[in-house]
Amino acid sequence: MTNLFSSFSLNGLELTNRIMMSPMCQYQVKQKDGCPTDWHYTHYTSRAIGGTGLVFFEMTNVEPRGRITEHCLTLYSKEQVPKFKRIVDACHEYGAKVGLQIAHAGRKSTIKGSDIVGPSSLPFSPDSPCPRALMEDEIKEIVQCFAESASLAVKAGFDTIELHGAHGYLLHQFMSPVSNKRKDKYGEYTAFPLEVIKAVRASIPSSMPLIMRVSAREYGEQSYDLDHVLSMIPEFIKAGVDAFDVSTGGNSPVRPEVYPGYQVKYAKKIKEIFGIPVIAVGRLENPDIAEKVIRDKEADIVAIGRGMLRSPYWAKEASLHVKENLELPGVYDMGYSF
Secondary structure (H helix, E strand, O other): OOOOOOOEEEOOEEEOOOEEEOOOOOOOOOOOOOOOOHHHHHHHHHHHHOOOOEEEEEEEEOOHHHOOOOOOOEOOOHHHHHHHHHHHHHHHHOOOEEEEEEEOOHHHOOOOOOOOEEOOOOOOOOOOOOOEEOOHHHHHHHHHHHHHHHHHHHHOOOOEEEEEEOOOOHHHHHHOOOOOOOOOHHHOOOHHHHHHHHHHHOOOOOOOOEEEEEEOOOOOOOOOOHHHHHHHHHHHHHHOOOEEEEEOOOOOOOOOOOOOOOOHHHHHHHHHHHOOOEEEEOOOOOHHHHHHHHHOOOOOEEEEOHHHHHOOOHHHHHHHHOOOOOOOOOOHHHHHOO
8 A cells, every 4th residue: 555654766766665854954065165964873873763754855055155154065176076976975875865955056056255146136025135136147057057066966876867957946046937038038937947957867867856846836926827837847858857855935935824734735636746755744733634745646745844843753753643654773672562
């Protein structure tokens, strides 16, 4: 029976269960090199020990000006690879697969004195800095930054790449009429993301799954609805996307009403229409809800965020709740013997 603890194959990537730790910014980079620290080592390996099938690194930026803050990860240089690889190798040792979400903050960067850029000179909010509209040749350079970051991720041993095309970051900014008012070819909402997808796909092995996180709808004035994203997805699939991680919002300060599973219906719709694997996210930390999403085939994987911030062993605790067997490494299972 398909359930939360059944195995899943994504383009040849074999997962022991359907649980993913959602990418969550840690803001713990201490050095200017943008590399992970001991904080990150503990954060990611503990979730691997805790039984998570797919551990996703936080939003990792493809160039320094693409960071949200000075304390965010970057991957753009071969000198950074060993510090990422150290963590990936440790997670593998405990049976987890590991993904890297690559991104560029664009107009949502908050770094003072930085060259903040976007598709158009429109700030995220009245309190945000106004970005500089990118020139066409600069857009091409950022496409190559994505490709190089993906190539370095392969060297670091990551099992899959996720492009962050949601939550108001640069890919999403180009995809949305809220933030993209360009009159050149990049005014076409799919132009930039398609170039990124193709460049990244060409930079990673054909056997490596390429995932794309999308905001299925936005909130606020001039925001798009699900149909806008549905019109793009066939082109994204053709360009090389193997699965979609389906979220919402983030391209304006307006926030939705949040409740358990509030975004699942969008993942389900994309799965039904296109027959492609999807990841559901959004307050799914209740094991009964997560189990139902998988059992009812509304999504193929559930991404857990806050639940794993509270407990690195969320997967183990969920297995006990739904009466499945999940063995932890070492002596950790003894902590659950009564």
